[in-house]
Amino acid sequence: MAYDYPTEKISIYVSDDGGSVLTLFAFMVAAKFARHWLPFCREHNIMERSPHVYFCSNYQHPSSPHFDKIKMMYEDMKVKVEHVIDKDEVTDEYITDHQQRQVFTKWTKSFTRMDHPTVIQIILDKSHDKDISGRLMPNLIYVSRGKSKTSPHHFKAGALNVLLRVSAVMTNAPIILTQDCDMYSNDPQTPLRMLCYLSDPALKSSLAFIQFPQRFHGVNKDDIYDNEYKLPFEINPMGLDGLKGPNYVGSGCFFRRRALFGDPSTPVAPEIPELSPEHVVNKPIRSQETLSLAHHVASCNYENETKWGSKTGFRYGSLVEDFYTSYRLHCEGWKSLFCNPERAAFLGNVPITLFDGVNQCKRWCIGLFEVAFSKYSPLTFGSQYMGLLMSLGYSHYAFCSFWCIPVTFYSFLPQLTLLNQVSIFPKISEPWFFLYVFLFLGSYGQNFLDIILVGGTVRRWWNAQRMWMIRGLTCNLFASIEYLLRSLGISTYDFCLTSKVVDDEQSKRYGQGIFEFGVPSPLFVPLTVAAIINLFSFLSGLTGFFSGNNMEGLGLQMILTGFIVLNYLPVYGAIALRNDAGKMPTQIIIISTFVSVALYYASSLCLWSNNDSSKH
Ligand SMILES: O=c1ccn([C@@H]2O[C@H](COP(=O)(O)OP(=O)(O)O[C@H]3O[C@H](CO)[C@@H](O)[C@H](O)[C@H]3O)[C@@H](O)[C@H]2O)c(=O)[nH]1
Numbered sequence: 001m002a003y004d005y006p007t008e009k010i011s012i013y014v015s016d017d018g019g020s021v022l023t024l025f026a027f028m029v030a031a032k033f034a035r036h037w038l039p040f041c042r043e044h045n046i047m048e049r050s051p052h053v054y055f056c057s058n059y060q061h062p063s064s065p066h067f068d069k070i071k072m073m074y075e076d077m078k079v080k081v082e083h084v085i086d087k088d089e090v091t092d093e094y095i096t097d098h099q100q101r102q103v104f105t106k107w108t109k110s111f112t113r114m115d116h117p118t119v120i121q122i123i124l125d126k127s128h129d130k131d132i133s134g135r136l137m138p139n140l141i142y143v144s145r146g147k148s149k150t151s152p153h154h155f156k157a158g159a160l161n162v163l164l165r166v167s168a169v170m171t172n173a174p175i176i177l178t179q180d181c182d183m184y185s186n187d188p189q190t191p192l193r194m195l196c197y198l199s200d201p202a203l204k205s206s207l208a209f210i211q212f213p214q215r216f217h218g219v220n221k222d223d224i225y226d227n228e229y230k231l232p233f234e235i236n237p238m239g240l241d242g243l244k245g246p247n248y249v250g251s252g253c254f255f256r257r258r259a260l261f262g263d264p265s266t267p268v269a270p271e272i273p274e275l276s277p278e279h280v281v282n283k284p285i286r287s288q289e290t291l292s293l294a295h296h297v298a299s300c301n302y303e304n305e306t307k308w309g310s311k312t313g314f315r316y317g318s319l320v321e322d323f324y325t326s327y328r329l330h331c332e333g334w335k336s337l338f339c340n341p342e343r344a345a346f347l348g349n350v351p352i353t354l355f356d357g358v359n360q361c362k363r364w365c366i367g368l369f370e371v372a373f374s375k376y377s378p379l380t381f382g383s384q385y386m387g388l389l390m391s392l393g394y395s396h397y398a399f400c401s402f403w404c405i406p407v408t409f410y411s412f413l414p415q416l417t418l419l420n421q422v423s424i425f426p427k428i429s430e431p432w433f434f435l436y437v438f439l440f441l442g443s444y445g446q447n448f449l450d451i452i453l454v455g456g457t458v459r460r461w462w463n464a465q466r467m468w469m470i471r472g473l474t475c476n477l478f479a480s481i482e483y484l485l486r487s488l489g490i491s492t493y494d495f496c497l498t499s500k501v502v503d504d505e506q507s508k509r510y511g512q513g514i515f516e517f518g519v520p521s522p523l524f525v526p527l528t529v530a531a532i533i534n535l536f537s538f539l540s541g542l543t544g545f546f547s548g549n550n551m552e553g554l555g556l557q558m559i560l561t562g563f564i565v566l567n568y569l570p571v572y573g574a575i576a577l578r579n580d581a582g583k584m585p586t587q588i589i590i591i592s593t594f595v596s597v598a599l600y601y602a603s604s605l606c607l608w609s610n611n612d613s614s615k616h
């Protein structure tokens, strides 16, 4: 709302997919505060337009009565919202007028998160609502789409399509910014940057969207979980920008509305003319007609037998609706652009526990598999419609979980054979030895350069490569198994939201750079087994060397195992040295020990019988 842009041209649609009366209440209170906040930002030319960030930051705030007053208002607003959240209901004391009471009556007894009618509430209307300086305010509209247990809701893509339709009926602006609930705008000038591109006549006809990188606040010093994901959010998009453009990453992206309705040359007409990007809205948003049409297009059955999710709007069929939508747009012939200004345009939250991080990654990997093995697979369909390089770019993501295969092999095979003193790699004297060394140094060297060149540090690189290793045995592995089970019809999956809850102890440990396990989840078993086997294998190798056994040909295995042990130091700490709530849960340690011992015996049996048969 506080962008440096004519306010009467901005409309904000807030999607509350959970349908919570508390969210609506919070926005009503926030809108009141905005009447003071917007003029305050303009007058003092403030860069931090998120009040939370502004008041938390340590900048030199002007110490004027004006500042103190607005800070007090902000605190008041916060207390009000927190109070209502604690009570878990909007009590009468907070309802100021009849109109508000009217809205809240929509939350009847039968209203649940998964089953409720549409609620659309105009909180601010740019044709009447003014701020305290007399300027008109942007539209602020709360939308909670209708839901029923019997109709599919398609997760975030479904929510975005409802916003597309409701906004078409009410205001139909040609440019749309999508923004996640856990992100905020960090630069009031962003719309101007975006307009430079979108109004360029040379680009205009085929430019579908402009993607700003996902950047984050609150990442700890060395980014222990590689939450910044520099590769997919910053490094790769720069490369893709030289082809058809970066993929959409779900947030911080400006779309041309037209791009969601057919390819650049042949528009796909929506089922009612009011939804067409060409439609000119000529009724006030509060008119009965507009409101009832808006409710209609937001209802849970509206999409039945329409092209929504297949030919128009955000596409359905993958948990990574962002990736999939931009993939289909690129196939249709649209282009995109990457805009990466020095000051982050948007900043978001990161998961602060390993469990949340790998779970988020697991959802992405499953979603990517859904694209990889769909009839629109980037390898077959993609290479036909957008060229080899672009389709390789998309395939590289779509199939990324396959990393679990080499990572699993390299985490167990050299170690188990080392424990049994069997050599599997070439000896130092053989020429093949240098191929291994070259491949290892080459891929690690490239990754190192990539990260350093975008301003990363050596420690950040180290942590990023460690997380790659950990993801191979957690999210990549489990995503592959779950995808397989789903394909066989054994299970289904869900969009597990990334946790937005803040636990003080967890935040503290995250701040200190301590790995947080804590949750007794099967996700951690392969990782723990690998940690145990690598440690024992490395120790047995060391004793072998020092006691003068014949260790010829085991050098590479020793180096690899030592490297993995070094990477797993935080895992050993979590298993043996810690006592806080974030340590490795005892169940996981016990199960993993059993599995490790079993693996060791199984491997010895295999290798002995092999040896025996080769002697015969
Ligand atoms: O059924 C749903 C599920 C999610 N959301 C919204 O989707 C957004 C992203 O959800 P979040 O839990 O924050 O997931 P992340 O893993 O952090 O999201 C990343 O991954 C998603 C794809 O899986 C992208 O859409 C996001 O933009 C990207 O930030 C949030 O605003 C949610 O409110 C819905 O509206 N309805």
Ligand SMILES: [Mn+2]
Binding pocket: 180, 182, 498
């Ligand atoms: Mn998120």
